Amino acid sequence: MVIKEKDALKITGENPRGGKGTIYNYRYLDKDEISTPLKGFYVNELLPGSEIGYHEHIDDEEFYYILSGKGIVNDNGKEMEIGPGDLIYTPFKEGHGLKNTGDEPIKFAAFIVEG
Template sequence: MKLSTTIKVAIAALITQTIQSQQQNKETSHAEIKYTIENCVNHFDLDKATKTKVGYQYWFADKNFTQENTLKMSIVEPGKSTHAPHHHVEEEFFYILEGTAQFYLDGKTVVAGPNTSFYCPSNMEHGISNVGKTDLKYLVIKKDLR
């Protein structure tokens, strides 16, 4: 019995130490960033976009720069999607800028165009695909849960 309790205490201490270390690393990495008007304004630049299998993506704000949130623009070619329906712990917002999107959420779909937002709660299966004849351009806003 005593050995089992000792092991549980040791595991709990290790987990606590790991969590504290991760929190300190997060605070340190953001403390090192000096936020200025120059690095807080991000103009889209195709040369800095990342090519994907179905188009490209551009990070306006990623987890290495922001405190909690990320902002990405995805461009998807007609008839394609960035990935199969999936789920993750972070909630997500999608905002359609151009094109026609099909949004999948928990077994149902809806088709919508520009100036439409889609919300995906935590751990719900979701996906987005281009069902139009032109490129689909949308923003993805997600909270970073490092």
């Protein structure tokens, strides 16, 4: 199966996870379309000045792979700069948030896996 970028469902989110600003989610696959514990595969664009609010993953874990842009991740209360090529891994029962501190969107692939 091949899913073209033009065929991914674009969803606009405001104030993601209690943060601020705008995020564009491109849904390539959702849990109902996958036969594994993967809950979804998305490519996201967090616009400049926007942030995903800090949140915990109680029954799943999440991976963000940064494709472009730069920002600051809150990884369980520890903040650090991120950029292209970085992987943010949030295991079960841990939390994270993401701020775009740059002049371009942070584009990242997100994988969510059931616990």
